[in-house]
Amino acid sequence: MSDAPTDPKTTLPEPVRDHLGQQLRGVLPVGSDKPRFLGDDPVPDAFEPQIRRLETRLKTHEEGTEAVGHALDQILDALGVKPDETDKPKG
16 A cells, blocks of 8 residues: 555545445534634533623623722822832831
8 A cells, every 4th residue: 555645545435435424424413513713612502601701700800900900009109109119128
């Protein structure tokens, strides 16, 4: 047998390929799920609400943390305190 893919001896006869294809299609699940973004795994419909809630919570946490950080920076600026001064030990 040759390693060349164009060699007719390396390919299976068409009836054998058709039979194997039918067998594989019968065994392997064919899902109609499509990912929302290219490269994403499709999400089963049963998990979609939970994943949306989790994404919302993570985004809210991230944005909330940033907002609190900015607010604290503004308070420190208003009081005239520089964040570097609070990190240095006194004495």
